[in-house]
Amino acid sequence: MGFSKDQLLNRLQELEIDYTKYEHPPVLTVEAQAKYVSSSEGALSKNLFFKDKKHRYYIVSAMVDTKVDMKVLSQRLGLGKGGVRMAPEEALAQLLQVSLGCVTPFAVVNESARDVSLLLDQNFKNQKRCIFHPLSNEVSVSLNTSGLDKFLKSIERDPVYVDLEANPAVGKDQPPDLAVYVPSNSVVIPEITSETSTKQTPPPKSVSAEVKPVASAKPSKPASKGKSVVVENSTLLAFKNPEKFVEEIMDKTSALLLSEVAKGENVEALAETRRKLLTSELTHLAIMFKNTAYTEGFHAGKHSQPKRL
Amino acid sequence: MEVDKKDERESDSSEQVVNPWEVSAKDGGKIDYDKLIDKFGCQRLDESLIDRVQRLTSRQPHVFLRRGVFFAHRDFNEILDAYEKGDKFYLYTGRGPSSEALHLGHLIPFMFTKYLQEAFKVPLVIQLTDDEKCMWKNLSVEESQRLARENAKDIIACGFDVTKTFIFSDFDYVGGAFYKNMVKVSKCVTLNKAMGIFGFSGEDHIGKLSFPPVQAVPSFPSSFPHLFPGKDNLRCLIPCAIDQDPYFRMTRDVAPRLGYSKPALIESSFFPALQGENGKMSASDPNSAIYVTDTAKDIKNKINRYAFSGGQDSVEKHRELGANLEVDIPVKYLSFFLEDDSELEHIKKEYGEGRMLTGEVKKRLTEVLTEMVERHRRSRAAVTDEMVDAFMAVRPLPSMFE
Numbered sequence: 001m002g003f004s005k006d007q008l009l010n011r012l013q014e015l016e017i018d019y020t021k022y023e024h025p026p027v028l029t030v031e032a033q034a035k036y037v038s039s040s041e042g043a044l045s046k047n048l049f050f051k052d053k054k055h056r057y058y059i060v061s062a063m064v065d066t067k068v069d070m071k072v073l074s075q076r077l078g079l080g081k082g083g084v085r086m087a088p089e090e091a092l093a094q095l096l097q098v099s100l101g102c103v104t105p106f107a108v109v110n111e112s113a114r115d116v117s118l119l120l121d122q123n124f125k126n127q128k129r130c131i132f133h134p135l136s137n138e139v140s141v142s143l144n145t146s147g148l149d150k151f152l153k154s155i156e157r158d159p160v161y162v163d164l165e166a167n168p169a170v171g172k173d174q175p176p177d178l179a180v181y182v183p184s185n186s187v188v189i190p191e192i193t194s195e196t197s198t199k200q201t202p203p204p205k206s207v208s209a210e211v212k213p214v215a216s217a218k219p220s221k222p223a224s225k226g227k228s229v230v231v232e233n234s235t236l237l238a239f240k241n242p243e244k245f246v247e248e249i250m251d252k253t254s255a256l257l258l259s260e261v262a263k264g265e266n267v268e269a270l271a272e273t274r275r276k277l278l279t280s281e282l283t284h285l286a287i288m289f290k291n292t293a294y295t296e297g298f299h300a301g302k303h304s305q306p307k308r309l
Numbered sequence: 310m311e312v313d314k315k316d317e318r319e320s321d322s323s324e325q326v327v328n329p330w331e332v333s334a335k336d337g338g339k340i341d342y343d344k345l346i347d348k349f350g351c352q353r354l355d356e357s358l359i360d361r362v363q364r365l366t367s368r369q370p371h372v373f374l375r376r377g378v379f380f381a382h383r384d385f386n387e388i389l390d391a392y393e394k395g396d397k398f399y400l401y402t403g404r405g406p407s408s409e410a411l412h413l414g415h416l417i418p419f420m421f422t423k424y425l426q427e428a429f430k431v432p433l434v435i436q437l438t439d440d441e442k443c444m445w446k447n448l449s450v451e452e453s454q455r456l457a458r459e460n461a462k463d464i465i466a467c468g469f470d471v472t473k474t475f476i477f478s479d480f481d482y483v484g485g486a487f488y489k490n491m492v493k494v495s496k497c498v499t500l501n502k503a504m505g506i507f508g509f510s511g512e513d514h515i516g517k518l519s520f521p522p523v524q525a526v527p528s529f530p531s532s533f534p535h536l537f538p539g540k541d542n543l544r545c546l547i548p549c550a551i552d553q554d555p556y557f558r559m560t561r562d563v564a565p566r567l568g569y570s571k572p573a574l575i576e577s578s579f580f581p582a583l584q585g586e587n588g589k590m591s592a593s594d595p596n597s598a599i600y601v602t603d604t605a606k607d608i609k610n611k612i613n614r615y616a617f618s619g620g621q622d623s624v625e626k627h628r629e630l631g632a633n634l635e636v637d638i639p640v641k642y643l644s645f646f647l648e649d650d651s652e653l654e655h656i657k658k659e660y661g662e663g664r665m666l667t668g669e670v671k672k673r674l675t676e677v678l679t680e681m682v683e684r685h686r687r688s689r690a691a692v693t694d695e696m697v698d699a700f701m702a703v704r705p706l707p708s709m710f711e
Contacts, residue, residue, distance in 0.1 A: 236687075236691050239691045273648070273649050276369075276648070277648065281684075283468075284468045284684070284688070287468045287469075287470055288468065288688055288691055290470065290471065290472070291465070291469075291470070291471045291699075292691060292696070294471045294699060295471070295695050295696040295698075295699045298695070298698070298702065299695050299699075
């Protein structure tokens, strides 16, 4: 289990970090939070949890007024213009171990979040105090950035402050300025069953119009077999997972059919060549599937224990 | 088993040189394959054999056969005769793991061997000559073993069936029945003969001298008692590049004396370097070849900048005279990798008569190669160390002929 709010607050006290605590009913949005914690106590934050195509995760914590353009951020991280997506709910639970509406810089205290990159709005530094959830959306704490920094350093994290509104050019001679903050490790999250995800019924924290919600409320796939299936790169999965394998075949075949229908004329001649190509591609896919299955069996054989008599 | 320039060797530039360690054409021109076939004493692979392959396998012959990439053989017709009667054979090919960077030229024998395995439904042994590279390239034992494993991953990514394929590295496997055959072969080849076939001299270390039997004995089924127990008469077919012929000339010479069948060979020509037809690609010059790790951008750049064009200097001249298909590299590459015969014919006609421009041909080639390299990369990503272990495990292959 992850760090609890109380454990976190105790830790802050141990580190002699000055903070003020506000308790309130659970809040999922900044607007709701603002009702209970006035801005005189500190600057409210909006917190985004997203991932890139290589399953690396990021928390961006910003002032509510700071405009965060995900496309720009994606480029500055060196991931291309559309390289990031909001992280799925499962990731929130598995990596940050917090509930919906509760993304916070403090979440990196969990061991499970060790590969999550944390980017903080440099505008926080101008504030007397800033407000974050201490791992629970029923509590808010306000503290100075120096306190946040002290905490981060205590868990061996270098606090990273970034001008989130900057939009520097990224090109051949101007490397992406935030690329250094891309985690070196990607994270695989075991697929969970549908029961776990339906627990999160309330709508996600809504923030200013430009920014997407924290976690998209998409339904998570049910576990396909009894054991947990690792969510990998979808092509690689096609070599391991029968459902993905068939999906890949269906995708390729229907693409072929569609392109044939589109071409119209001389369909038969076209069909022959394309059918051959498709056959060769699918056979290749099937061989890799077979090899993967054999390898798993080989591994099992090597590690199997003799029958107990 | 790779060929690279050997510095100490004096090559006579008035004669072409083709051996396992050097390939160079006469006076920097093109390799004369007819002369080579004559000199080596192997056979041309003619249409009738290709038709026979089509009949026996009930599928279209591989593009490399149709385009004459695999163009020479020894006893391939006998293999087909036996196959027709129901007598199977096994395949044997290999790689000298001298570098981590594999280019398309390296993949060619493996792509062809995979086709043979599928078409004829026969097993395959793949030898990784890490000992040879350790000796010739002066690599450490560990480094050559590491490269062998890395190369194995690219080989597996070509799509070999693990239930019919045994990959082994010399450092791991030499010993037992394999070594016994090595000694038997060694006894049949005098020092003088070895020096004559391979060009060894008194300056070469004895490791090199004793290597040829290592590459010879996988041709004999008794070298693999876990695979072919009791099948001493099983024939062997070796797909390889023609520069490997000397090893197997020696093997075929020795085989009858040991009471073994002679291995059959099916040989390919060299894949030309991007810059043109003098010899073959070199792993040490990154711009002479397309590597399996090249990105789509790299491929596009290399083809556009370095692929030697047979097109004319100006568009007007080109439209008038057409392209010189003999020296044009993009068309040559397409003849290796473009599956569709009629499309290739069309390109050759239009380009050769000046109606199609070099840019268009290069664009099509870039498409074809990018798709190939992409596919290879995807498969390569799925090859784990465990999978390599599985392919290299000394285990029986019960369904090898299915």
